[in-house]
Amino acid sequence: MQKLLTSAALGAALVASTGSALGQACCTATGSSELGVVGRCHFAVLATQLSYDRGFGSVDAHGKYQSLEGARVDDAVLTLAGGVRLGTPALQLHATVPLRLQHRDLRGLPPATRLGPGDASLGFRAMVLEDLVAGLDLSEPSTLLPFVELFVAGRFPTGRDAGDSDTPTQADVTGEGAWTALGGAQITKFVTLHQAIVATGSYARRFPHQVAGASGQTRRYAPGDEIDAKLAYVNVFDLFWSATVFSTARFTARASNDGVAVPDSDTRRVRFGAGLSHYLSYPYWQLTGSASFDPPVDELGKNVPFTSATAGLTLQRNFTY
Amino acid sequence: MSKLLAVLALAVLPACSSDPDPAGQDLAHVKSASGAFSAAFVPHPDPPTTGDNALDIALSDADAAPIEGATIQIEPWMPGHGHGTPVVPELSDLGGGNYHASHIDFMMPGFWELTVAVTVADLRDEIVVAYDVK
Numbered sequence: 001m002q003k004l005l006t007s008a009a010l011g012a013a014l015v016a017s018t019g020s021a022l023g024q025a026c027c028t029a030t031g032s033s034e035l036g037v038v039g040r041c042h043f044a045v046l047a048t049q050l051s052y053d054r055g056f057g058s059v060d061a062h063g064k065y066q067s068l069e070g071a072r073v074d075d076a077v078l079t080l081a082g083g084v085r086l087g088t089p090a091l092q093l094h095a096t097v098p099l100r101l102q103h104r105d106l107r108g109l110p111p112a113t114r115l116g117p118g119d120a121s122l123g124f125r126a127m128v129l130e131d132l133v134a135g136l137d138l139s140e141p142s143t144l145l146p147f148v149e150l151f152v153a154g155r156f157p158t159g160r161d162a163g164d165s166d167t168p169t170q171a172d173v174t175g176e177g178a179w180t181a182l183g184g185a186q187i188t189k190f191v192t193l194h195q196a197i198v199a200t201g202s203y204a205r206r207f208p209h210q211v212a213g214a215s216g217q218t219r220r221y222a223p224g225d226e227i228d229a230k231l232a233y234v235n236v237f238d239l240f241w242s243a244t245v246f247s248t249a250r251f252t253a254r255a256s257n258d259g260v261a262v263p264d265s266d267t268r269r270v271r272f273g274a275g276l277s278h279y280l281s282y283p284y285w286q287l288t289g290s291a292s293f294d295p296p297v298d299e300l301g302k303n304v305p306f307t308s309a310t311a312g313l314t315l316q317r318n319f320t321y
Numbered sequence: 322m323s324k325l326l327a328v329l330a331l332a333v334l335p336a337c338s339s340d341p342d343p344a345g346q347d348l349a350h351v352k353s354a355s356g357a358f359s360a361a362f363v364p365h366p367d368p369p370t371t372g373d374n375a376l377d378i379a380l381s382d383a384d385a386a387p388i389e390g391a392t393i394q395i396e397p398w399m400p401g402h403g404h405g406t407p408v409v410p411e412l413s414d415l416g417g418g419n420y421h422a423s424h425i426d427f428m429m430p431g432f433w434e435l436t437v438a439v440t441v442a443d444l445r446d447e448i449v450v451a452y453d454v455k
């Protein structure tokens with residue numbers, strides 16, 4: 001084990017010393033773009049993210065977009081996150097714990113602002129293949145290899161679910177109410193020394209749970225399983241600066257109540273975003289700003305109650321070997 | 322009114338088995354499957370929107386005679402999301418077979434069902450009215 005750690009430390013030192021942008025490139029584009037996930041060249045990370053989400057529309061079951069009228073839906077989310085390597089640079093454990101402040105002002109109802117914990121997550125991630133980060137050279141097949149990371153994670157119903165709400169606007173509903181287990185893979189390919197394409201896909205099983213209506217009647221509700229995909233392009237400018245543009249897509253299958261599927265309840269949500277990351281003090285302190293939104297158009301989404309624009313700021317402290 | 326969808330379900334049927342798009346149904350004269358009741362629903366506002374809503378219900382029997390003194394309970398439910406509302410709608414009997422439901426709170430846009438449980442003497446039946454809330 002000690003030998004492994006030593007070689008990892010040597011490797012990391014080598015990467016860091018070869019310069020700068022190259023070292024930074026592979027550190028930036030592998031993992032560290034996700035909250036609480038340890039970047040490739042680091043041993044551990046602690047992060048805090050503050051994000052603000054403003055609802056501006058909705059998409060119905062036929063994919064028709066409509067702007068929100070007479071409704072104000074604002075969320076501010078403070079997320080604490082962290083990750084640590086597990087004895088070897090290839091394995092890591094990471095977690096997120098959100099705290100949500102939600103404001104709802106809906107026509108005819110008393111406006112409400114509520115604070116509460118969101119759904120926490122815990123993940124395990126393994127690097128199974130490594131990119132040489134040498135740029136693509138078709139005459140050299142080994143340069144075609146990407147970074148491949150596999151992950152499994154759980155989301156836990158630590159937030160308050162709708163069945164426990166006592167606020168007419170449900171501003172106090174900060175969680176999904178479902179246990180979720182997910183697994184997926186992330187592929188990162190450096191096409192040049194400074195540019196990477198990152199593709200992520202995951203499948204999530206959301207477990208059924210008992211829910212009660214206001215009249216006391218209970219049902220066994222099974223949310224549909226979920227597929228998430230993300231495609232990102234990362235450009236590393238220099239040792240301190242990098243930028244990304246990305247798109248995310250989430251699909252959920254039909255839900256069911258008491259074993260009976262709800263027709264047309266499957267959902268589709270596609271967002272676009274961009275981020276800019278800066279090392280305040282390389283390689284320890286990193287500040288990332290990002291913004292994303294649901295395009296206000298027809299046909300792109302399906303069954304999205306609130307489409308939104310989101311802005312976030314993340315401060316993270318990386319720990320090196 | 323085109324945005325108001327209505328379906329009927331017997332008490333034994335789970336609410337979520339309803340067809341979400343029963344095109345062509347005459348929403349002014351919705352008959353229960355048992356044939357015991359017929360009801361007309363008028364939402365306020367029409368179509369329903371996110372926030373506080375109300376509903377006028379005109380209840381009659383198989384011979385179109387108004388039913389007075391019925392006990393009506395309404396439970397809003399979002400079948401695709403597995404939640405209802407924290408507030409139980411209030412019902413008032415206006416007389417002449419007319420009833421008014423207030424505090425029907427739809428806190429998000431999307432497909433909602435109202436399970437309207439009607440009890441007259443010892444006969445109980447459910448009507449499930451579905452709304453595409455904007």
Ligand SMILES: [Cu+2]
Nearest residue numbers: 399402404429
């Ligand atoms: Cu909902």
